[in-house]
Amino acid sequence: MIRLIQSGLMFGNLVHISSAALVERYNRALQHLAGKTTALTDFHIDISGYSPEIGDELGDPLYLNPNGVNRQFILLTPEQKRAPLLNVKFSTSRPILREFIEANEAQLFALTATDAVAGELVNSVFKLRSPADLFTLRKIEIEADTVGGTLKNADKLAAMIERFKTENDAWFDDVLIAEMIGISKQTGDISRNPVHLSHKAHEQRNFWTAHFGGLYLFPDVEHPAMICVGEKPREEMPVKYVLDLGERNRIAKFLDFNKLAEPIVRARGMDAAAVLRQKMDFIVIDTAAGAGLNPAGLDRGDMRRLARMHADRLPDEYHGLAQLARWAENGGDWPRISADHPAYFYGLRAADTPDRDLVNMLLAELAPLDARQLFICHKELFYRLYATWPEAKRAFVADFLAREYQVDKAGARAALFGHEPDMSGAQSPAQADERLIERVGPWGAIRRR
Numbered sequence: 001m002i003r004l005i006q007s008g009l010m011f012g013n014l015v016h017i018s019s020a021a022l023v024e025r026y027n028r029a030l031q032h033l034a035g036k037t038t039a040l041t042d043f044h045i046d047i048s049g050y051s052p053e054i055g056d057e058l059g060d061p062l063y064l065n066p067n068g069v070n071r072q073f074i075l076l077t078p079e080q081k082r083a084p085l086l087n088v089k090f091s092t093s094r095p096i097l098r099e100f101i102e103a104n105e106a107q108l109f110a111l112t113a114t115d116a117v118a119g120e121l122v123n124s125v126f127k128l129r130s131p132a133d134l135f136t137l138r139k140i141e142i143e144a145d146t147v148g149g150t151l152k153n154a155d156k157l158a159a160m161i162e163r164f165k166t167e168n169d170a171w172f173d174d175v176l177i178a179e180m181i182g183i184s185k186q187t188g189d190i191s192r193n194p195v196h197l198s199h200k201a202h203e204q205r206n207f208w209t210a211h212f213g214g215l216y217l218f219p220d221v222e223h224p225a226m227i228c229v230g231e232k233p234r235e236e237m238p239v240k241y242v243l244d245l246g247e248r249n250r251i252a253k254f255l256d257f258n259k260l261a262e263p264i265v266r267a268r269g270m271d272a273a274a275v276l277r278q279k280m281d282f283i284v285i286d287t288a289a290g291a292g293l294n295p296a297g298l299d300r301g302d303m304r305r306l307a308r309m310h311a312d313r314l315p316d317e318y319h320g321l322a323q324l325a326r327w328a329e330n331g332g333d334w335p336r337i338s339a340d341h342p343a344y345f346y347g348l349r350a351a352d353t354p355d356r357d358l359v360n361m362l363l364a365e366l367a368p369l370d371a372r373q374l375f376i377c378h379k380e381l382f383y384r385l386y387a388t389w390p391e392a393k394r395a396f397v398a399d400f401l402a403r404e405y406q407v408d409k410a411g412a413r414a415a416l417f418g419h420e421p422d423m424s425g426a427q428s429p430a431q432a433d434e435r436l437i438e439r440v441g442p443w444g445a446i447r448r449r
Contacts, residue, residue: 001387003394007402009375010383011052013083014044015076022076028147029074029116030054034063047083047097049074061087067127068211073097073144075117078108088380091208091358092140096121100142104197111146119144123204131212131226135219135238140202151197206355208362210380216362218355221258227251227362245366252339260359261348265328275416276325279346279370282397283318284310286369289393298396316342317369346370349417360417371397372405376413 004010017023018041026049027037036058043053048064048071055061064072068089081101085094101108111117122141125133145151205220213230218239225241232242243250255261265272281303285293287310298306307314320343323335337344345366350359357377364370364377374382375397386394405412 001383003398004383004386007398008406009398009401011044011086014046014052015080015083016042016044017051017076018042025076025116025147026074029118030063032147033072033074033118033120034066036063045074045076045080045083046086047080047094047101048072048085049076049080050086052086055087065089069125069128070123071097071121073119073121075101075108075112075119075144077112078105081105084379089210090204091361092202092204093121096140096142096202099202100144100198100200103200107197111150115146115148115150117144117146128211130235131215131233132235132237134209134211134215134217137204140204142199142202144197144199206358208358214365216358218254218258221260221355223254223257225254227254229365248344248366249339251366252344255348255359260351260353260355261363262351264347264349265324271415273325273328276321276328276347278372279367280307280318280321280325282371283315283321283369285393285396286389287313287315287318289390289396293392293396315369317346317367318343320344321346356417372401373416375401375405376416 001010017026020041023038023041026045029049031037038051038054038057040051040053040057043051045051050064052061055063062068064074065087066072071089071093078101081098085097088094108117120143122143123137123139125136128134206216206218208214208216212233213228215229216227218225218227223241224239225243226237226239228242228244230244232244241250241254243254245251264275284303284306288306293306307318320335320337320341323337324343324347327333327335337347345363346369348363350356350363353359360373360377364373365381368374368381368385371382371393374385386397389397
């Protein structure tokens with residue numbers, strides 16, 4: 001993991017906290033939320049204020065996320081919005097936190113100038129006892145205030161000001177006036193500088209959770225389903241279809257019926273063949289990694305030589321992708337790759353829907369040999385699998401991601417998963433045969449009308 005950290009591929013973009021004032025504010029917030037403090041004077045925090053160094057110090061990676069359900073947060077600066085979220089338990093947590101910070105950025109800038117803002121992502125469940133409980137997590141609300149209670153005091157002061165303005169004898173109420181003066185020393189002039197945070201309730205519709213071995217919940221689509229990474233739950237669920245990752249045909253039908261995925265070769269403005277070839281390269285490295293491979297400086301010619309050397313050992317994923325790449329480059333016969341073929345999900349990407357990131361995350365889980373997609377779409381799984389890889393594969397993947405992905409993250413994501421139209425008007429063989437793709441849905445036998 002040291003290689004990933006040094007390359008900025010792990011714990012990258014965390015916010016460095018080293019000033020005594022910020023450490024003191026953090027400790028007051030941590031005491032307020034969790035009844036704990038840190039002895040560290042230098043650490044890093046993610047978007048929620050969680051610090052991996054403090055997690056190690058306390059022996060508790062969930063010190064800001066009790067039971068992994070109601071995520072607490074500590075904001076020392078609005079710059080945390082650019083940081084990742086570590087120890088993710090729900091795929092919706094980081095987008096909700098980032099939206100909250102961006103919607104209140106000016107107010108948070110003012111509040112965090114003198115104090116830490118502490119809060120919680122609140123839902124109706126404090127501890128999950130069964131997967132069925134997840135379906136009750138439909139709405140997430142944010143509760144937040146400074147440790148000193150600035151917002152609560154501002155509301156109290158606003159009520160006092162209204163009373164002072166409307167009650168006839170308020171001008172002669174020395175106690176009321178004294179209380180107003182005392183609170184205003186904490187809040188400032190709220191008539192000129194109102195102190196308020198927008199607390200929008202967030203609908204948690206389709207999402208992934210790390211609980212119960214990993215679950216993808218899609219209750220808010222036309223054909224709802226739950227997809228389990230591990231074993232299916234024995235009890236009845238609130239959705240009709242409960243699948244596991246081994247039920248590839250049923251998952252393919254689920255994605256197709258709900259129009260959640262599309263073939264890579266269908267994507268306009270995208271060099272589909274190049275994407276497929278890169279997926280093949282990762283598979284070649286995976287196959288050759290245990291044979292004394294030196295991954296340094298490998299080019300396209302080296303990859304072809306490695307593929308020839310290990311041709312008898314290359315898995316079906318490679319050969320299926322090779323068929324798709326040949327079709328994307330040269331046209332010809334349409335590749336017949338059914339959903340139970342190991343290469344099937346490697347040839348898909350999420351369609352342009354609000355659930356695009358979640359679907360790409362699921363596809364990464366179904367196509368784990370594609371290290372790039374795994375890193376971009378499902379970092380928790382990437383780090384877990386990375387620890388098990390041979391050293392040669394670790395070195396190749398880390399070098400590739402640092403060299404090819406880190407330099408232009410937005411561009412790489414747009415090229416792989418974006419849905420921008422092709423402004424040049426040019427058509428690849430795949431685009432020209434879009435009607436064929438529609439009929440085979442996307443790789444199998446032609447559908448019956």
